[in-house]
């Protein structure tokens with residue numbers, strides 16, 4: 001088991017449903033496992049992921 005650090009490696013939080021998840025390393029886009037919205041990911045380092053924004057180009061329109 002990994003010790004828990006203050007900064008959780010590679011973990012991001014979905015901006016839609018606030019679920020925390022760990023995207024695959026170096027992935028550029030990853031869907032939220034909870035709500036399915038795809039996010040663009042940027043990597044500040046090999047283990048530090050950040051959500052840049054929604055990958056809306058894959059979703060031409062989302063009607064509610």
Ligand SMILES: [Zn+2]
Nearest residue numbers: 014017032035
């Ligand atoms: Zn979500």
